[in-house]
Amino acid sequence: MTGPGSGSGIGLEDVFRARARLAGRIERTPTVASPGLTARCGAPVFLKLETRQTTGSFKLRGATNALSALPRTALATGVAAASTGNHGRALAHAAAEAGIRCVVCMSALVPANKVEAIRALGAEIRIVGRSQDDAQQEVDRLVREEGFATVPPFDHADVIAGQGTLGLEIVEAVPDVELVLVPLSGGGLAGGVALAVKALRPMARVVGVSMERGAAMHASLKAGRPVLVEELETLADSLGGGIGLDNRHTHRLAAALLDEVVLLTEAEIATGIAHAYAAEQEIVEGAGAVGIAALLAGKAVPRGPAVALLSGRNIAMDLHRRIITGGVPCPA
Numbered sequence: 171m172t173g174p175g176s177g178s179g180i181g182l183e184d185v186f187r188a189r190a191r192l193a194g195r196i197e198r199t200p201t202v203a204s205p206g207l208t209a210r211c212g213a214p215v216f217l218k219l220e221t222r223q224t225t226g227s228f229k230l231r232g233a234t235n236a237l238s239a240l241p242r243t244a245l246a247t248g249v250a251a252a253s254t255g256n257h258g259r260a261l262a263h264a265a266a267e268a269g270i271r272c273v274v275c276m277s278a279l280v281p282a283n284k285v286e287a288i289r290a291l292g293a294e295i296r297i298v299g300r301s302q303d304d305a306q307q308e309v310d311r312l313v314r315e316e317g318f319a320t321v322p323p324f325d326h327a328d329v330i331a332g333q334g335t336l337g338l339e340i341v342e343a344v345p346d347v348e349l350v351l352v353p354l355s356g357g358g359l360a361g362g363v364a365l366a367v368k369a370l371r372p373m374a375r376v377v378g379v380s381m382e383r384g385a386a387m388h389a390s391l392k393a394g395r396p397v398l399v400e401e402l403e404t405l406a407d408s409l410g411g412g413i414g415l416d417n418r419h420t421h422r423l424a425a426a427l428l429d430e431v432v433l434l435t436e437a438e439i440a441t442g443i444a445h446a447y448a449a450e451q452e453i454v455e456g457a458g459a460v461g462i463a464a465l466l467a468g469k470a471v472p473r474g475p476a477v478a479l480l481s482g483r484n485i486a487m488d489l490h491r492r493i494i495t496g497g498v499p500c501p502a
């Protein structure tokens with residue numbers, strides 16, 4: 171069986187296979203009720219706390235699944251990847267666990283806290299250019315000229331299947347889920363989660379949430395093909411970057427499986443981060459807070475049980491402190 175109408179060639183059985191591979195290597199993260207958001211929305215709201223995942227984001231699922239699917243011979247030189255931070259950190263962790271050399275290429279927009287966390291895991295860092303696409307060109311060179319294997323951040327069947335294991339956990343925790351809010355950038359997370367959720371519970375809505383500033387998938391869905399969008403500074407830094415003009419899987423998955431894409435202002439994202447801290451006692455990075463932010467802004471309205479996927483926690487703590495004390499910094 172393949173995904174419901176996705177046309178991607180990735181199916182529910184791939185997600186279950188990923189779950190078997192990931193067993194014992196990742197955390198099964200908690201799904202908790204939010205009394206505050208439930209009262210506000212008039213429907214039960216739950217938070218999937220993937221903020222508690224090892225390395226601080228869901229990216230460990232896809233990276234670990236894809237790395238363990240690669241033949242050992244392909245990994246003789248090492249593995250290289252471009253990253254806005256969390257994928258690099260996840261891959262660095264997965265590579266260290268497997269004893270494989272890891273090179274992470276990043277643009278100058280990646281926050282220093284994320285760069286340092288990757289270095290601490292023993293990976294080599296290369297800062298290249300001002301965009302994800304610049305960083306990707308260096309990865310392409312390492313693969314072409316130096317024999318590295320690569321695990322891309324989102325547009326790869328094993329990465330998507332790995333992220334999809336979150337969809338299984340969400341439906342298992344909230345079997346009557348009506349709305350799943352998923353942070354959306356390249357669409358590996360939303361594609362995988364939608365694939366699993368729609369296969370198990372076809373009537374559930376899956377809504378992608380991005381920032382207004384540089385929402386590449388939103389623009390590409392509107393255009394009907396992958397398009398370039400200028401990468402801008404945003405509180406949701408993990409949602410920055412394009413979807414790749416040669417996108418193979420995630421554009422089609424998002425077009426087929428997402429019911430809607432919601433865009434948020436910087437102030438709305440800041441409100442989501444502040445609410446997560448003050449009302450839920452959770453430290454969440456901008457990208458991870460967009461589901462809560464969409465509910466608070468009234469841009470997503472549950473008609474039944476809703477789950478907001480909190481995708482990561484890796485925010486610089488000085489920025490976090492400024493946001494929760496009301497000094498909402500708006501990038502120029």
Ligand SMILES: *Cc1c(COP(=O)(O)O)cnc(C)c1O
Binds near residue numbers: 228458
């Ligand atoms: C990468 C990332 C996302 C977006 O995932 P995509 O698969 O690129 O759509 C969302 N939140 C966090 C914390 C991330 O690191």
